[in-house]
Amino acid sequence: MVDVGCGAGGMSLALADALRRAGGGTLILVDAVDEVLAAASQSVAAAGDSLVRVEAVLADVGADQVREVITEADLIWAASVLHHVPDQQAAVNRLAGVLRPGGLLAVAEGGLAPRCLPWDIGIGRPGLEERLNGARESWFEGLRAGMPDVARMPYGWTCALRRAGLSDLRSFSYLVDHPAPADSAVLDFVLDRFAWYSEIATDHVSEQDREAVRRLLDPDSPDYLGQRDDVYLLAARTVHTGRRV
Structure with a gap:
């Protein structure tokens, strides 16, 4: 199994557990950031599972080096990483190309953005979270537009998997x-x-909304998020899969 863009290793632990329950195997952790790759490796190692061999690979899914460090994978899990790559279709092609026959590529991208707060939180105009999510979309559009050699992918992820030669989508x-x-x-x-x-979206909203965010994050404010009893979490994540014949 391969966890591409493993981050701090949350999914890596689940994959390691699945391998253990299947009798053991090799789990390859791939990330382009050395610090988070080390954190993921330590998290999985701390689980102390002798049936699972863990390899940590520093590599960028947006570069051809992926073909050199991954060979014939049974399962590749790529969660919230491919949208950071300038050419998303090329990245899908690379990952599909290192699957063994019958291997599965799982791409976790898209879904519905988290909702955490009531529509009216008593600070500024109602609808703050909706505006912040809209600002996030504007920020992301600018992020991709500023990538060198960026290529648009004007179709969905299952189409990208099909164009990479995978089936059973x-x-x-x-x-x-x-x-x-x-x-x-x-x-x-x-x-x-x-x-x-507060880091990425507030340039796209009003000063009133920026002030509301500051108050929500201030532990000394009576509006501090950490003290509210109406905070919740509701979100949906989507996973797209394709198999190499």
Whole structure:
């Protein structure tokens, strides 16, 4: 199995567990950032599973070096990584090309953006989160437009998998649903998400909305997100799969 763009290793742990339950095997962790690759390796190693051999590979899925470090994979999992590559179709082609016959490529991209707050939070204009999600789309459009050698992919991920020569194309979505009141893990996620909004999206919203975000993130503010009892988490993620014949 291969976890491409493994990040800190959340999915890597699940893949390692699946390998263990199947009798063991090799799990290859791939990321272009050395620090997060090391963190993922340590997380999986800490699980202490002798049936699973872990290899950490520093590589960029947007470069041809992927073909050199991955050979004949049974399963390649690529979650929220391919949209960062200038030429997404070329990246799908590379990953499809290193599958063994019968191997599966799973691309987790798209779905529905998380919703965490009521429409009216009592600060500024109602609808803050909807505007922040719209600002995120504007930010992402600018991010891709500024990539060197960027290539548009004006079709969906199953089409990209088909163009890469894969068959048995399928998609499914799963729901993430944590109703209010949120536990500490959900609150941490929401705080991290709004901190991310404050970095990437607030240039695309009004000063009033920027002030609202600052107050939500300020532990000394009476509006601090971490103290609200109406925070929740509702989102949907989509996974697209294709198999090499």
